[in-house]
Amino acid sequence: MNDTVTGLILSQADYRDHDVMLRVMTKEYGLIGFIAAGARKMTSKNAGSILPLTKAEIHFDYKEGKTLFRLKTARTREFFRNIHENLELSAAASVAADVCMHMCQDNPAGATEEYELLETALSGLNENRPHALVLSLYLSDMMKLFGIAADVDECVRCGATTVSAISAKEGGFLCGECAASLGVTQSGVSELKRFRLIVKGGLRHIDMIEKVSASFERDLETLVEMLRLHAGIELRSFAFYKRFCH
Numbered sequence: 001m002n003d004t005v006t007g008l009i010l011s012q013a014d015y016r017d018h019d020v021m022l023r024v025m026t027k028e029y030g031l032i033g034f035i036a037a038g039a040r041k042m043t044s045k046n047a048g049s050i051l052p053l054t055k056a057e058i059h060f061d062y063k064e065g066k067t068l069f070r071l072k073t074a075r076t077r078e079f080f081r082n083i084h085e086n087l088e089l090s091a092a093a094s095v096a097a098d099v100c101m102h103m104c105q106d107n108p109a110g111a112t113e114e115y116e117l118l119e120t121a122l123s124g125l126n127e128n129r130p131h132a133l134v135l136s137l138y139l140s141d142m143m144k145l146f147g148i149a150a151d152v153d154e155c156v157r158c159g160a161t162t163v164s165a166i167s168a169k170e171g172g173f174l175c176g177e178c179a180a181s182l183g184v185t186q187s188g189v190s191e192l193k194r195f196r197l198i199v200k201g202g203l204r205h206i207d208m209i210e211k212v213s214a215s216f217e218r219d220l221e222t223l224v225e226m227l228r229l230h231a232g233i234e235l236r237s238f239a240f241y242k243r244f245c246h
Ligand SMILES: [Zn+2]
Pocket: 155, 156, 157, 158, 159, 160, 174, 175, 176, 177, 178, 179
């Protein structure tokens, strides 16, 4: 069946001969793969339209039950120019793509929310929003969607409502006593508030959250660490990102 899909291209890898394999996040089918035959040949008409970190319209034959398809033609719909012209932004966008690939790889068909969150994150980066904030909000939204959000309502150990520390390992806030007994360093009030805003607010409230701080690196570190400890996801792109952006 002839089908058209609009998707966010997350990665491109060399495949047999002159072919490349793409991993693409789509609203309709979730995370799927495409083989673009001959895309590494100079004469390829598709080569310029299948760049990672762009949005493309792809024509292909859909077969039910498959997750890898043969790409017929592709056309760029959104290039995210600023991301491609700025090393920091492209490193940040790669982290978002990496998160999506890890978290959506076992998804059944259909992933509207996951798709839209990634598109919002890439647009935010392209608009030059603070990249650590965009990534923090994207991560916290994805973690919420997958049921592993940080608990920022009370101490995760004892339920006390007066909190004074953040622990990635424990999965959220700790009260003073629990923090002391676990040897976790206490955080300032503004840091606790900022982290709570990020977890509660998400990408939808970026305008408001952007105003509360000039730096969101620590929040991002905490969320990446939570993803590693609680979902077993190791983001290799994050080490690369940190070398440029911290
Ligand atoms: Zn406690």
